[in-house]
Amino acid sequence: MIMATAITTDPMLPQPYSVREVAKETPDTFTLRLEPENAVNKSMFQPGQFSMLWVFGVGELPISISGDPALQDRLLYTVRSVGQATHALVNRGVGDGVGVRGPFGTGWPLEAARGRDVIVVAGGIGLAPLRPLIYQVLRNRKDYGRLVILYGGRSPRDLLYRKELAAWARHRETQVLVTVDYGGLNWRGHVGVVTTLFKYSRLQPARSVAMICGPEIMMRFVTRELETLGLSRDDIYLSMERNMKCAVGFCGHCQYGPHFICKDGPVFRYPQIRNLLEKYEL
Amino acid sequence: METLERIIAEHPFFAGLDDSFVNLMVSCASNLRFKAGSYILREGDTANTFYLVREGKVAIEIRAPQRKPIIVSTLSVGEILGWSWLLSPFEWKFDARAADDVRAIALDGKCLRTKCEENHDLGYEVLKRFARIMEERLEATRLQLLDLYAVK
Numbered sequence: 469m470i471m472a473t474a475i476t477t478d479p480m481l482p483q484p485y486s487v488r489e490v491a492k493e494t495p496d497t498f499t500l501r502l503e504p505e506n507a508v509n510k511s512m513f514q515p516g517q518f519s520m521l522w523v524f525g526v527g528e529l530p531i532s533i534s535g536d537p538a539l540q541d542r543l544l545y546t547v548r549s550v551g552q553a554t555h556a557l558v559n560r561g562v563g564d565g566v567g568v569r570g571p572f573g574t575g576w577p578l579e580a581a582r583g584r585d586v587i588v589v590a591g592g593i594g595l596a597p598l599r600p601l602i603y604q605v606l607r608n609r610k611d612y613g614r615l616v617i618l619y620g621g622r623s624p625r626d627l628l629y630r631k632e633l634a635a636w637a638r639h640r641e642t643q644v645l646v647t648v649d650y651g652g653l654n655w656r657g658h659v660g661v662v663t664t665l666f667k668y669s670r671l672q673p674a675r676s677v678a679m680i681c682g683p684e685i686m687m688r689f690v691t692r693e694l695e696t697l698g699l700s701r702d703d704i705y706l707s708m709e710r711n712m713k714c715a716v717g718f719c720g721h722c723q724y725g726p727h728f729i730c731k732d733g734p735v736f737r738y739p740q741i742r743n744l745l746e747k748y749e750l
Numbered sequence: 751m752e753t754l755e756r757i758i759a760e761h762p763f764f765a766g767l768d769d770s771f772v773n774l775m776v777s778c779a780s781n782l783r784f785k786a787g788s789y790i791l792r793e794g795d796t797a798n799t800f801y802l803v804r805e806g807k808v809a810i811e812i813r814a815p816q817r818k819p820i821i822v823s824t825l826s827v828g829e830i831l832g833w834s835w836l837l838s839p840f841e842w843k844f845d846a847r848a849a850d851d852v853r854a855i856a857l858d859g860k861c862l863r864t865k866c867e868e869n870h871d872l873g874y875e876v877l878k879r880f881a882r883i884m885e886e887r888l889e890a891t892r893l894q895l896l897d898l899y900a901v902k
Contacts, residue, residue: 496901548901550901591898591899592898592899593899620899621899622897622899622900626899647824649894649897649898649899650820650821651821651824652818652821653818653819653821655821656807656849656850657824658807658824658826659809659821659822659823659824660823660824660890660894661890661893661894661898663889663890663893664823664886664890667828667829668826668827682898682899683898683899685893685896685898686893686898689889689893
């Protein structure tokens with residue numbers, strides 16, 4: 469069972485935060501570092517959880533937390549500018565205010581992964597909600613077996629955290645494989661979809677836990693591949709995404725079959741949602 | 751050090767095939783090295799060989815007028831490169847370039863083709879193995895075409 473963290477304040481009341489840094493990751497994706505204006509607010513979150521970010525006068529957005537859970541004085545969010553609200557968010561300047569609700573939802577199952585190999589499969593901006601998990605595993609390296617990170621992106625210029633990917637690969641017992649759908653002649657890495665990386669990864673399916681985040685079609689094919697390789701369904705976790713409004717299960721915007729993504733997810737154990745992933749209507 | 755015989759015999763592609771046939775493939779196999787940037791095979795050339803990649807990365811490319819070649823996919827350690835030797839007109843449809851220094855085992859596709867014509871049981875086994883590779887690559891290509899990470 470994946471547990472959601474209890475929220476101590478009114479979950480509908482945004483807390484005042486300030487933008488401290490906006491870092492460009494790719495041409496359309498930025499990482500914002502927010503710090504609380506009120507020193508009482510501490511960013512206690514579990515890897516995999518998300519917040520609702522208010523851009524006052526524009527709108528509110530669910531954004532996964534992409535920073536290090538050990539650094540409680542700040543919250544990091546990696547945001548792709550694709551619409552009016554995300555555009556306004558990434559264009560906040562240093563010192564500007566942003567309202568933050570949360571953290572909400574379930575996190576990655578770090579306890580279930582203890583003592584086992586951890587397979588991280590990410591596609592596109594799906595690496596952002598997995599980054600806190602990677603930090604956590606690398607910080608507590610002896611508590612886990614091998615860490616295998618498989619990451620697929622659209623093109624080299626669309627890859628997130630490129631320097632960190634290279635740094636993670638230098639950690640002991642850590643394998644990082646990156647692929648792109650479209651690679652120019654200067655790209656030295658793999659070209660192909662993320663599922664093609666499995667044959668180069670040194671997996672031990674019987675002692676592994678897999679955590680996946682990316683476009684839903686990608687996740688469907690990744691779960692199939694993992695099952696073919698011999699991973700138990702119970703050891704596969706996915707982070708799901710739907711439109712959200714309240715983030716606490718009141719409004720029903722993010723209903724997914726019998727679940728609300730905001731409070732029962734976003735991280736689900738594969739058997740919880742396997743039949744839903746196969747439904748055409750959902 | 752791994753011998754050519756052992757590498758071929760233990761590769762999943764050859765698993766379950768008759769020993770005498772595997773031995774025949776070993777007898778006409780050769781170890782090759784390709785410098786980074788050099789071409790392993792070129793579109794339009796006669797296809798009589800296929801390769802088992804042992805080290806490095808191979809870029810499958812298609813050339814385009816007035817622009818640089820486009821990399822369609824990459825192949826790496828343990829993968830099979832090339833199936834045009836199996837199907838008429840036995841010509842390569844793409845270029846394959848060593849993306850970095852590549853070591854590969856070249857296998858005689860023409861010999862295998864002849865053997866498959868003479869022995870249809872063997873031919874069926876070989877076709878099944880290549881059908882699996884083709885299916886995997888077709889599935890990957892379809893996913894690639896979806897452009898999953900683009901803004902919708």
